[in-house]
Amino acid sequence: MNKNFYITTPIYYPSGKPHMGHAYSSIVADIFARFKRLEGYDVLFLTGTDEHGQKIQKEAEKNNKNPKEFCDELSEKFRSLTKILNLTNDDFIRTTEQRHYDAVKDIWNRLVKSGDIYLDKYSGWYSVSDEAFYDEDEVEKKEGKRIAKSSGSTVDWVEEESYFFKLSAWQDKLLDYYKKNKDFILPSSRKNEVISFVKKGLKDLSISRTSFTWGIQVPENSKHIIYVWLDALTNYISALNFPDTDGTKYKSFWPADVHIIGKDILRFHAIYWPAFLLAAKLPLPKRVFGHGWILSDEKKMSKSLGNILDPIEIINKYGIDQLRYYLIKEVSLGNDGSISMQNLKNCINNDLANNYGNLCQRVFSFIKKNCSNRIPRSNKLETKDIKMLDNLKDKIPDLIKLINKQNLNEYIKIVVSFSFDANKYFNDSEPWSLKKSDPNRMNTILYTSVEQIKNISILLNPIIPESTNKVLDVINLKKKDLLIENISNDSIFDHNQELKNLDILFKKIENDN
């Protein structure tokens, strides 16, 4: 059995600067990627940018740039975000790359060959200002003009030649796939939405445009540009060197283990993408996980409300691990969640500074003062020592299961509880009062505490990599030792080497406003 794991973020449309939603999807995906590496998997973690379309073309024109040049700049912003977020993506795909063009064209040809593409006319009420088509019932007559009910902008009847994908033909196959693969769409509440949508009946999908030129041309008809979803979704396999389906990369990593996406693009990933793949006779991804949105103080972020959260600003102010931790601990993955500065501060101070950070600090500085700064060897472990260590060790299979179901919230809750326990253990054991009376027992308590700190740090590593790496470095662990299997392995400690100095891990946030 191959220990390969392929996980993706959405590819981001770079028409604006990166926002919290982008950061969230990426961080979530990164955490799973890191965890699977801890488990010993060979991981491929992909992110990137989706760069075609009318909007980009127009923006480029406005800025007097050719679209490619314009995209180079925009995409770079997203690439630099991966560094700021401390992502471990193995690749960064751009839809303007040759490898992507090759893949999309091949997919197109496969769909033509299978008879799933036909040429027809796309017609509807189009609003230039909204850049959107409206159905008959979304339009009303007012003073002799037709306007869109939702926006009030005028609409015109437009007919455009377009290629269509026979989405309707795949309805039953899709429903069948959902039924047979119960966890294909998670969380399950979203699965219900998708199923009920498909059950209502699928219309064929317009998959080409002639109204703009910035995109991938239809192979046999250069007037047409392949429209967004068929182009964008294909990125997940173009990064695997598709159409080279015999290549190692494709063979090792397709089908993907999970596409992490926001709930707003669930339909495209849970309906269109599998339908394209079915038609192209390619295997379907194993899972699509649609997470919720990040709100700002319970409200949707908007420019007019002035409550837009800039991830970079927060990171500069509080730190990347702090943001990563908060997003995972306080936001229920799958549901919408909100960031409030007060909650963020509480979370940093309580969980990170006072709990985990201070645990490390108190144990290491005690060792420095009383054990010539070396991890003491344990004497005979007593029941309470074993109990604490086993409590963590015994939960590992459960923790792995939680991660495999993308249940990060439960995962982090359990891991944090170990840190609570360790503080209590240290407290109740009172090593300071054993200094003279029973130094052997004191050593055992310190050893046990360090062992537990190591184990907790490994489990927290996917979430707060920067900080836990510092802690593991203090006790002289190597990067290669960072594996789940080294939990409860105390033979990796070097008892002769001095501990490195640990600066304050997490600074407390003062209430300043």
Next chain:
RNA sequence: GGCGAGGUAGCUCAGUUGGUUAGAGCACAGGACUCAUAAGCCUGGGGUCGGCGGUUCGAAUCCGCCCCUCGCUACCA
């Protein structure tokens, strides 16, 4: 309108197939300690489990009706 999810302590939520005084974290109050980032530990207050009615020896947990909130309801991504 249709389909779906949910309403449990001030806040965020957990409550497996109905069963002893309904739980956790945060916030709040008090206490003992001192290794530590005045951190950690212990104790406590606080809930008619949305409302009404029903099934049952017994319901937050099952059934019915009502009230409220949220999501989805196709080609901007």
